[in-house]
Amino acid sequence: MVPTVLRHDPRLAHIGGGQGVAASTVRRWVLEVIALPAARARRLGQVSNRPARSGASVVLVDGTLIRTRRRTRRANRANYSGKHKQHGLVVLGVTDETGRLMWVSAVLPGRTADITASRRLRLRERVHTHGLSPAGIRGCHS
Template identity: 70%
Template sequence: MSQQPAEGFEPISYQVVLPLSRLTLQMLAELIRAHRRQLRSRWRKAGPAGQALVVLAVLRDDPRLAHLGRGMGVSASTVRRWVLEAITLLAARATHLNRVLRRQATRGAQVVLVDGTLIRTRRRTGKANRANYNGKHKHHGLVVLAITDEDGRLLWVSAALPGKTPDITAARRLRIRQHLHDHGLTPAGDKGFHGWHKDVRTTGDCSVCEGPCEQVVLTPYKAEAKRPLTRGQQQANAAFSAMRCASG
């Protein structure tokens, strides 16, 4: 049976430019090179730099693996194996949450920012289709929770969760608030985290209320015509204003 394309079409090649950091490429290539040395891998179709370039192209632009692999002279399954191998190496370098929070507490930080985002993916098949559909964004994807410092510098990113997971549910599953308060840090989030502080009723010294109170999660509040802000909501808004002034 002939494997030639229908109607006489021939494969073509073209150049693509992607905004990738050279330092990122070198870092990933060194990880792959060290991993191959540990496995005593004698020969592969592409070198560590070539595999790193293919992996970053897949992660950055999400092309068809068959098209990208054919340009490199390998199959789509080989490209998929390269990508999974590189993701495993990168995941092993991920910083642990408690280590990040301990470093922030040592430098005297009091507040960290917590927020979630949806990484859009293709539509899954089978039972995973419904779990990865996000009703808010009307798209399939995976949810990750991120923690930054007061200036917005990224400190930690969680593992991927199903796309239907709300931000507050992700924070509860990962016990983010408990980890933060164990290190004396107060989490600040958007309105999607309203009610987060009501999960656990423990008392302690609060930097916002300047006395014993429940564990605090700072979230901004907007006053309504028939329902003015409570004292706790006013204190939360004041803390947000002070934080913006300090970071600005």
């Protein structure tokens, strides 16, 4: 059930209902499976060391909106991106100078702008500690 939920994003009551499993149980299973790779993910400080050691001076920062289904009530407003006119979640990615993905942030509400997300995550300060400069988001550079 968990791979189906992660791949197709069906309603939890529908996916569990056919097997006699409550939606809350399916939600708990999904969260447990997501927590496993998240716990092993490298932190930004760890991945910033690699380009700094190789002599790089810049990392590229960019955000994207991952489309999601429309939520209900208040959650609906937080996940609506006025820029894209869609519901979704925002993630920021950090790449080295060649474009190789080094780090991806946790998801933020869809209404969050890239620059706001970078400020909230303190990307500039965290990357500067390793002698690198972020590029790609206006206002995030040094």
